[in-house]
Amino acid sequence: MDLIPNTPRTTLRRIPQNAVYERSAIDAILDEGLICHVGFVLDNKPVVIPTSFARAKDHLYIHGSAASRMLLTLGSGVDVCVTVTLLDGIVFARSAFNHSMNYRSVVIFGTASVVDDAGEKLEALRLFAEHIVPGRWQELRAPKPLELKATLVLRLPIEEASAKVRTGPPEDDPDDMNAPVWAGVMPLALRKGELIEDSNGIQVPDYLRDDPRF
Protein backbone atom coordinates (compact mmCIF):
# COMPACT_ATOMS: atom_id res chain seq x y z
CA MET A 1 0.00 0.00 0.00
CA ASP A 2 1.47 3.32 -1.09
CA LEU A 3 1.10 5.61 1.90
CA ILE A 4 1.81 9.31 1.87
CA PRO A 5 4.12 10.24 4.76
CA ASN A 6 2.23 12.29 7.33
CA THR A 7 3.25 15.78 8.26
CA PRO A 8 1.83 17.75 11.19
CA ARG A 9 -0.65 19.50 8.96
CA THR A 10 -1.85 16.40 7.12
CA THR A 11 -2.30 14.42 10.33
CA LEU A 12 -5.99 14.53 11.13
CA ARG A 13 -6.64 15.11 14.78
CA ARG A 14 -10.42 15.36 14.70
CA ILE A 15 -12.00 11.91 14.17
CA PRO A 16 -8.68 10.37 13.07
CA GLN A 17 -10.39 7.10 12.12
CA ASN A 18 -11.77 8.92 9.07
CA ALA A 19 -8.28 9.79 7.82
CA VAL A 20 -6.95 8.12 4.68
CA TYR A 21 -3.34 8.35 3.59
CA GLU A 22 -3.25 5.82 0.73
CA ARG A 23 -2.24 7.43 -2.53
CA SER A 24 -4.68 5.26 -4.49
CA ALA A 25 -7.60 6.49 -2.38
CA ILE A 26 -6.44 10.09 -2.66
CA ASP A 27 -6.07 9.76 -6.43
CA ALA A 28 -9.53 8.21 -6.80
CA ILE A 29 -11.14 11.19 -5.03
CA LEU A 30 -9.15 13.66 -7.12
CA ASP A 31 -10.07 11.89 -10.33
CA GLU A 32 -13.77 11.91 -9.49
CA GLY A 33 -13.93 15.59 -8.52
CA LEU A 34 -14.75 18.19 -11.13
CA ILE A 35 -13.79 21.26 -9.15
CA CYS A 36 -11.32 22.02 -6.41
CA HIS A 37 -11.13 24.90 -3.97
CA VAL A 38 -7.80 26.68 -4.10
CA GLY A 39 -6.68 28.52 -0.99
CA PHE A 40 -3.86 31.01 -0.88
CA VAL A 41 -2.77 34.04 1.13
CA LEU A 42 -3.05 37.50 -0.36
CA ASP A 43 -2.07 40.51 1.74
CA ASN A 44 -1.89 38.21 4.77
CA LYS A 45 -5.50 37.15 4.32
CA PRO A 46 -6.93 33.87 3.03
CA VAL A 47 -8.64 33.61 -0.35
CA VAL A 48 -10.54 30.51 -1.51
CA ILE A 49 -11.54 30.19 -5.15
CA PRO A 50 -13.22 27.29 -6.97
CA THR A 51 -11.68 26.12 -10.22
CA SER A 52 -11.35 23.04 -12.40
CA PHE A 53 -8.32 20.80 -12.33
CA ALA A 54 -6.78 17.59 -13.58
CA ARG A 55 -4.29 15.08 -12.26
CA ALA A 56 -1.27 13.49 -13.89
CA LYS A 57 0.31 10.80 -11.77
CA ASP A 58 1.93 12.73 -8.91
CA HIS A 59 0.78 16.23 -9.86
CA LEU A 60 -2.35 18.26 -9.85
CA TYR A 61 -2.77 20.81 -12.62
CA ILE A 62 -4.89 23.94 -12.45
CA HIS A 63 -5.18 26.47 -15.22
CA GLY A 64 -6.85 29.63 -16.31
CA SER A 65 -6.26 33.00 -17.85
CA ALA A 66 -2.69 34.24 -17.89
CA ALA A 67 -4.21 37.46 -16.49
CA SER A 68 -5.76 35.74 -13.47
CA ARG A 69 -4.77 37.27 -10.15
CA MET A 70 -5.03 33.88 -8.47
CA LEU A 71 -2.84 32.08 -10.98
CA LEU A 72 -0.22 34.81 -11.09
CA THR A 73 -0.06 34.79 -7.30
CA LEU A 74 0.23 31.02 -7.15
CA GLY A 75 2.75 30.87 -9.98
CA SER A 76 5.09 33.03 -7.95
CA GLY A 77 5.60 30.06 -5.66
CA VAL A 78 3.51 30.97 -2.64
CA ASP A 79 1.98 28.34 -0.41
CA VAL A 80 -1.25 26.86 -1.62
CA CYS A 81 -3.88 24.50 -0.24
CA VAL A 82 -6.08 22.68 -2.72
CA THR A 83 -9.16 20.87 -1.43
CA VAL A 84 -11.45 18.55 -3.38
CA THR A 85 -14.71 17.50 -1.73
CA LEU A 86 -17.26 14.97 -2.91
CA LEU A 87 -20.55 15.09 -1.02
CA ASP A 88 -22.02 11.59 -0.79
CA GLY A 89 -25.00 12.02 1.47
CA ILE A 90 -26.73 13.52 4.45
CA VAL A 91 -26.62 11.51 7.66
CA PHE A 92 -29.82 11.83 9.67
CA ALA A 93 -29.20 10.90 13.27
CA ARG A 94 -31.64 10.67 16.17
CA SER A 95 -30.24 13.85 17.71
CA ALA A 96 -29.25 17.14 16.14
CA PHE A 97 -25.79 16.67 17.64
CA ASN A 98 -25.05 13.51 15.68
CA HIS A 99 -26.22 14.70 12.27
CA SER A 100 -23.44 14.54 9.75
CA MET A 101 -22.51 14.31 6.09
CA ASN A 102 -21.03 11.43 4.18
CA TYR A 103 -18.21 12.77 2.06
CA ARG A 104 -14.77 12.15 0.65
CA SER A 105 -12.31 15.01 0.66
CA VAL A 106 -8.65 15.52 -0.16
CA VAL A 107 -6.45 18.35 1.08
CA ILE A 108 -3.12 19.01 -0.64
CA PHE A 109 -0.54 21.46 0.70
CA GLY A 110 2.42 22.72 -1.25
CA THR A 111 3.67 25.30 -3.68
CA ALA A 112 2.68 25.47 -7.32
CA SER A 113 4.95 26.24 -10.22
CA VAL A 114 4.25 27.50 -13.72
CA VAL A 115 4.39 24.91 -16.48
CA ASP A 116 6.74 26.47 -19.02
CA ASP A 117 7.58 23.42 -21.09
CA ALA A 118 5.42 23.43 -24.23
CA GLY A 119 5.05 19.66 -24.29
CA GLU A 120 3.98 19.42 -20.65
CA LYS A 121 1.59 22.34 -21.10
CA LEU A 122 -0.13 20.68 -24.06
CA GLU A 123 -0.33 17.42 -22.14
CA ALA A 124 -1.90 19.28 -19.22
CA LEU A 125 -4.51 20.79 -21.54
CA ARG A 126 -5.26 17.31 -22.83
CA LEU A 127 -5.69 16.13 -19.24
CA PHE A 128 -8.11 18.98 -18.46
CA ALA A 129 -10.31 17.99 -21.41
CA GLU A 130 -10.08 14.29 -20.57
CA HIS A 131 -10.82 15.04 -16.90
CA ILE A 132 -14.03 16.80 -17.95
CA VAL A 133 -15.00 13.72 -19.91
CA PRO A 134 -12.78 10.95 -21.25
CA GLY A 135 -12.84 10.91 -25.05
CA ARG A 136 -13.26 14.63 -25.53
CA TRP A 137 -9.74 15.70 -26.44
CA GLN A 138 -9.38 13.65 -29.63
CA GLU A 139 -12.43 15.37 -31.15
CA LEU A 140 -11.14 18.88 -30.60
CA ARG A 141 -8.84 20.91 -32.79
CA ALA A 142 -5.37 21.59 -31.44
CA PRO A 143 -4.96 24.70 -29.28
CA LYS A 144 -3.85 27.77 -31.19
CA PRO A 145 -0.62 29.56 -30.24
CA LEU A 146 -2.59 32.55 -28.95
CA GLU A 147 -4.73 30.28 -26.78
CA LEU A 148 -1.63 28.64 -25.35
CA LYS A 149 -0.18 32.05 -24.62
CA ALA A 150 -3.39 33.20 -22.92
CA THR A 151 -3.48 30.13 -20.70
CA LEU A 152 -1.45 29.72 -17.55
CA VAL A 153 -0.98 26.17 -16.30
CA LEU A 154 0.26 25.47 -12.79
CA ARG A 155 1.57 22.23 -11.38
CA LEU A 156 1.20 21.22 -7.72
CA PRO A 157 2.93 18.06 -6.47
CA ILE A 158 0.72 15.59 -4.60
CA GLU A 159 3.20 15.09 -1.80
CA GLU A 160 1.79 16.61 1.37
CA ALA A 161 -1.76 15.38 1.19
CA SER A 162 -4.42 13.52 3.09
CA ALA A 163 -7.97 12.38 2.57
CA LYS A 164 -10.88 12.26 4.94
CA VAL A 165 -13.77 9.93 4.32
CA ARG A 166 -17.03 9.40 6.17
CA THR A 167 -19.35 6.63 5.09
CA GLY A 168 -22.17 4.67 6.60
CA PRO A 169 -25.11 5.17 8.94
CA PRO A 170 -25.54 7.66 11.77
CA GLU A 171 -23.69 7.01 14.99
CA ASP A 172 -26.18 7.72 17.72
CA ASP A 173 -25.91 7.75 21.46
CA PRO A 174 -27.29 4.55 23.03
CA ASP A 175 -29.80 6.70 24.93
CA ASP A 176 -31.27 7.94 21.67
CA MET A 177 -31.74 4.63 19.87
CA ASN A 178 -35.43 4.43 20.69
CA ALA A 179 -36.20 8.02 19.78
CA PRO A 180 -39.29 8.16 17.57
CA VAL A 181 -37.48 9.86 14.70
CA TRP A 182 -36.48 8.54 11.31
CA ALA A 183 -32.74 7.93 11.08
CA GLY A 184 -30.62 6.93 8.15
CA VAL A 185 -28.78 8.28 5.14
CA MET A 186 -29.97 10.23 2.15
CA PRO A 187 -27.37 9.41 -0.53
CA LEU A 188 -26.50 12.36 -2.75
CA ALA A 189 -24.63 12.34 -6.04
CA LEU A 190 -24.12 14.61 -9.02
CA ARG A 191 -26.48 13.50 -11.77
CA LYS A 192 -26.75 14.76 -15.29
CA GLY A 193 -29.89 16.26 -16.74
CA GLU A 194 -31.03 16.29 -20.35
CA LEU A 195 -28.17 17.49 -22.58
CA ILE A 196 -28.74 21.00 -23.96
CA GLU A 197 -27.47 20.99 -27.52
CA ASP A 198 -25.83 24.08 -28.95
CA SER A 199 -24.55 22.55 -32.18
CA ASN A 200 -26.83 21.83 -35.10
CA GLY A 201 -27.68 18.21 -35.55
CA ILE A 202 -24.33 16.79 -34.57
CA GLN A 203 -24.89 13.44 -32.94
CA VAL A 204 -24.26 13.26 -29.21
CA PRO A 205 -21.00 11.37 -28.81
CA ASP A 206 -21.03 8.06 -26.98
CA TYR A 207 -18.75 9.40 -24.26
CA LEU A 208 -21.44 11.91 -23.30
CA ARG A 209 -24.56 9.82 -23.90
CA ASP A 210 -23.21 6.87 -21.97
CA ASP A 211 -21.14 8.79 -19.44
CA PRO A 212 -21.15 6.34 -16.53
CA ARG A 213 -20.19 8.94 -13.94
CA PHE A 214 -23.50 10.77 -13.70
Place this chain on the structure above:
Amino acid sequence: MDLIPNTPRTTLRRIPQNAVYERSAIDAILDEGLICHVGFVLDNKPVVIPTSFARAKDHLYIHGSAASRMLLTLGSGVDVCVTVTLLDGIVFARSAFNHSMNYRSVVIFGTASVVDDAGEKLEALRLFAEHIVPGRWQELRAPKPLELKATLVLRLPIEEASAKVRTGPPEDDPDDMNAPVWAGVMPLALRKGELIEDSNGIQVPDYLRDDPRF
Protein backbone atom coordinates in the same frame (compact mmCIF):
# COMPACT_ATOMS: atom_id res chain seq x y z
CA MET B 1 -32.04 46.07 -5.15
CA ASP B 2 -29.90 45.46 -2.09
CA LEU B 3 -26.31 45.59 -3.29
CA ILE B 4 -23.29 44.71 -1.23
CA PRO B 5 -20.69 47.50 -1.39
CA ASN B 6 -17.64 46.32 -3.32
CA THR B 7 -14.21 46.20 -1.81
CA PRO B 8 -10.99 45.59 -3.76
CA ARG B 9 -11.03 41.90 -2.99
CA THR B 10 -14.70 41.32 -3.79
CA THR B 11 -14.47 43.16 -7.10
CA LEU B 12 -14.16 40.49 -9.77
CA ARG B 13 -11.58 41.36 -12.37
CA ARG B 14 -11.69 38.16 -14.42
CA ILE B 15 -14.90 38.01 -16.51
CA PRO B 16 -16.58 40.79 -14.49
CA GLN B 17 -19.88 40.26 -16.30
CA ASN B 18 -20.28 37.08 -14.23
CA ALA B 19 -20.09 39.01 -10.98
CA VAL B 20 -23.17 39.34 -8.79
CA TYR B 21 -23.40 41.68 -5.83
CA GLU B 22 -27.12 41.47 -4.99
CA ARG B 23 -27.67 40.22 -1.47
CA SER B 24 -30.71 38.21 -2.53
CA ALA B 25 -28.68 36.31 -5.13
CA ILE B 26 -25.86 35.73 -2.65
CA ASP B 27 -28.32 34.49 -0.03
CA ALA B 28 -30.01 32.13 -2.49
CA ILE B 29 -26.69 30.46 -3.31
CA LEU B 30 -25.79 30.19 0.37
CA ASP B 31 -29.15 28.72 1.21
CA GLU B 32 -28.89 26.07 -1.51
CA GLY B 33 -25.35 24.96 -0.65
CA LEU B 34 -24.85 22.13 1.80
CA ILE B 35 -21.14 22.58 2.38
CA CYS B 36 -18.76 25.50 2.33
CA HIS B 37 -14.98 25.60 2.05
CA VAL B 38 -13.42 27.55 4.90
CA GLY B 39 -10.02 29.13 4.26
CA PHE B 40 -7.75 30.50 6.95
CA VAL B 41 -4.07 31.08 7.57
CA LEU B 42 -2.15 28.83 9.95
CA ASP B 43 1.60 29.40 10.44
CA ASN B 44 1.50 31.77 7.46
CA LYS B 45 0.13 29.08 5.17
CA PRO B 46 -3.36 28.63 3.76
CA VAL B 47 -5.68 25.85 4.93
CA VAL B 48 -8.98 25.01 3.22
CA ILE B 49 -11.44 22.71 4.98
CA PRO B 50 -14.96 21.67 3.93
CA THR B 51 -17.70 21.93 6.50
CA SER B 52 -21.43 22.41 6.81
CA PHE B 53 -23.00 25.76 7.53
CA ALA B 54 -26.23 27.70 7.88
CA ARG B 55 -27.33 31.27 7.33
CA ALA B 56 -29.36 33.60 9.50
CA LYS B 57 -30.18 36.88 7.79
CA ASP B 58 -26.84 38.70 7.67
CA HIS B 59 -24.65 36.00 9.18
CA LEU B 60 -23.22 32.68 8.24
CA TYR B 61 -22.79 30.11 11.00
CA ILE B 62 -20.33 27.27 11.05
CA HIS B 63 -19.89 24.82 13.87
CA GLY B 64 -18.11 21.76 15.03
CA SER B 65 -16.25 20.24 17.90
CA ALA B 66 -15.02 22.61 20.59
CA ALA B 67 -11.69 20.75 20.16
CA SER B 68 -11.43 21.50 16.44
CA ARG B 69 -8.19 23.20 15.44
CA MET B 70 -9.96 25.05 12.67
CA LEU B 71 -12.75 26.40 14.85
CA LEU B 72 -10.42 27.39 17.67
CA THR B 73 -8.21 29.23 15.20
CA LEU B 74 -11.16 30.97 13.59
CA GLY B 75 -12.76 31.78 16.91
CA SER B 76 -9.67 33.76 17.88
CA GLY B 77 -10.70 36.35 15.33
CA VAL B 78 -8.31 35.66 12.44
CA ASP B 79 -9.26 36.45 8.87
CA VAL B 80 -11.37 33.88 7.13
CA CYS B 81 -12.65 33.29 3.62
CA VAL B 82 -15.72 31.11 3.19
CA THR B 83 -16.62 29.90 -0.29
CA VAL B 84 -19.78 28.08 -1.35
CA THR B 85 -19.88 26.59 -4.84
CA LEU B 86 -22.79 25.00 -6.67
CA LEU B 87 -21.81 23.13 -9.83
CA ASP B 88 -24.59 23.41 -12.39
CA GLY B 89 -23.13 21.84 -15.48
CA ILE B 90 -20.27 21.18 -17.86
CA VAL B 91 -20.02 23.48 -20.87
CA PHE B 92 -18.79 21.67 -23.96
CA ALA B 93 -17.40 24.13 -26.45
CA ARG B 94 -16.04 23.53 -29.95
CA SER B 95 -12.48 24.10 -28.76
CA ALA B 96 -10.66 22.91 -25.67
CA PHE B 97 -9.94 26.54 -24.86
CA ASN B 98 -13.61 27.51 -24.49
CA HIS B 99 -14.71 24.60 -22.36
CA SER B 100 -16.13 25.79 -19.06
CA MET B 101 -18.39 25.02 -16.16
CA ASN B 102 -21.73 26.48 -15.27
CA TYR B 103 -21.71 27.28 -11.57
CA ARG B 104 -22.81 29.68 -8.87
CA SER B 105 -20.33 30.57 -6.15
CA VAL B 106 -20.17 32.96 -3.22
CA VAL B 107 -17.02 34.18 -1.53
CA ILE B 108 -17.26 35.84 1.90
CA PHE B 109 -14.32 37.57 3.58
CA GLY B 110 -14.25 38.60 7.20
CA THR B 111 -13.51 37.54 10.72
CA ALA B 112 -15.55 35.05 12.68
CA SER B 113 -16.50 35.28 16.30
CA VAL B 114 -17.57 32.69 18.82
CA VAL B 115 -21.28 32.59 19.62
CA ASP B 116 -21.36 32.76 23.42
CA ASP B 117 -24.97 33.70 23.95
CA ALA B 118 -26.94 30.57 24.83
CA GLY B 119 -30.02 31.72 22.97
CA GLU B 120 -28.17 32.54 19.78
CA LYS B 121 -26.24 29.28 19.99
CA LEU B 122 -29.41 27.25 20.26
CA GLU B 123 -30.94 29.19 17.38
CA ALA B 124 -27.83 28.48 15.29
CA LEU B 125 -28.16 24.76 16.02
CA ARG B 126 -31.77 24.95 14.91
CA LEU B 127 -30.65 26.64 11.70
CA PHE B 128 -28.05 23.92 11.01
CA ALA B 129 -30.72 21.23 11.28
CA GLU B 130 -33.20 23.21 9.21
CA HIS B 131 -30.52 23.95 6.62
CA ILE B 132 -29.91 20.22 6.22
CA VAL B 133 -33.61 19.77 5.62
CA PRO B 134 -36.49 22.04 6.60
CA GLY B 135 -38.73 20.31 9.10
CA ARG B 136 -36.04 18.31 10.86
CA TRP B 137 -35.50 20.34 14.02
CA GLN B 138 -38.98 20.02 15.47
CA GLU B 139 -38.70 16.22 15.48
CA LEU B 140 -35.44 16.13 17.42
CA ARG B 141 -34.94 16.24 21.16
CA ALA B 142 -33.38 19.36 22.60
CA PRO B 143 -29.57 19.44 22.74
CA LYS B 144 -28.12 18.31 26.05
CA PRO B 145 -25.91 20.64 28.11
CA LEU B 146 -22.88 18.45 27.40
CA GLU B 147 -23.57 18.59 23.66
CA LEU B 148 -23.84 22.35 23.78
CA LYS B 149 -20.55 22.51 25.64
CA ALA B 150 -18.85 20.24 23.12
CA THR B 151 -20.05 22.34 20.18
CA LEU B 152 -18.39 25.53 19.07
CA VAL B 153 -20.50 27.84 16.93
CA LEU B 154 -18.93 30.67 14.96
CA ARG B 155 -20.63 33.63 13.34
CA LEU B 156 -19.33 35.34 10.20
CA PRO B 157 -21.04 38.52 8.96
CA ILE B 158 -22.10 38.51 5.30
CA GLU B 159 -20.68 41.95 4.65
CA GLU B 160 -17.70 41.65 2.34
CA ALA B 161 -19.03 39.16 -0.18
CA SER B 162 -19.60 38.60 -3.84
CA ALA B 163 -21.06 35.93 -6.07
CA LYS B 164 -19.96 34.68 -9.45
CA VAL B 165 -22.39 32.96 -11.76
CA ARG B 166 -21.94 31.38 -15.16
CA THR B 167 -24.97 30.11 -17.03
CA GLY B 168 -25.86 29.28 -20.58
CA PRO B 169 -24.29 27.74 -23.67
CA PRO B 170 -20.64 27.68 -24.71
CA GLU B 171 -19.14 30.85 -26.10
CA ASP B 172 -17.13 29.76 -29.08
CA ASP B 173 -14.90 31.64 -31.46
CA PRO B 174 -16.65 32.48 -34.73
CA ASP B 175 -13.99 30.45 -36.58
CA ASP B 176 -15.00 27.34 -34.67
CA MET B 177 -18.76 27.46 -35.19
CA ASN B 178 -18.70 24.90 -38.00
CA ALA B 179 -16.37 22.50 -36.24
CA PRO B 180 -17.75 18.95 -36.49
CA VAL B 181 -17.95 18.49 -32.74
CA TRP B 182 -20.94 18.30 -30.43
CA ALA B 183 -21.31 21.44 -28.36
CA GLY B 184 -23.69 22.26 -25.57
CA VAL B 185 -24.24 21.87 -21.86
CA MET B 186 -24.51 18.82 -19.66
CA PRO B 187 -26.56 20.05 -16.68
CA LEU B 188 -25.43 18.62 -13.36
CA ALA B 189 -27.23 18.69 -10.05
CA LEU B 190 -27.12 16.91 -6.72
CA ARG B 191 -29.78 14.22 -6.71
CA LYS B 192 -30.86 11.93 -3.92
CA GLY B 193 -30.69 8.18 -4.14
CA GLU B 194 -32.85 5.67 -2.32
CA LEU B 195 -33.02 6.50 1.38
CA ILE B 196 -31.04 4.07 3.55
CA GLU B 197 -33.03 3.51 6.72
CA ASP B 198 -31.29 2.99 10.01
CA SER B 199 -34.32 3.15 12.26
CA ASN B 200 -36.77 0.31 12.60
CA GLY B 201 -39.98 0.85 10.78
CA ILE B 202 -40.35 4.55 11.47
CA GLN B 203 -42.14 6.14 8.56
CA VAL B 204 -40.06 8.34 6.30
CA PRO B 205 -41.12 11.90 7.11
CA ASP B 206 -42.72 13.98 4.37
CA TYR B 207 -39.90 16.50 4.45
CA LEU B 208 -37.49 13.77 3.33
CA ARG B 209 -39.73 11.79 1.00
CA ASP B 210 -40.90 14.89 -0.85
CA ASP B 211 -37.71 16.97 -0.50
CA PRO B 212 -38.00 19.20 -3.55
CA ARG B 213 -34.31 20.09 -3.60
CA PHE B 214 -32.90 16.82 -4.91
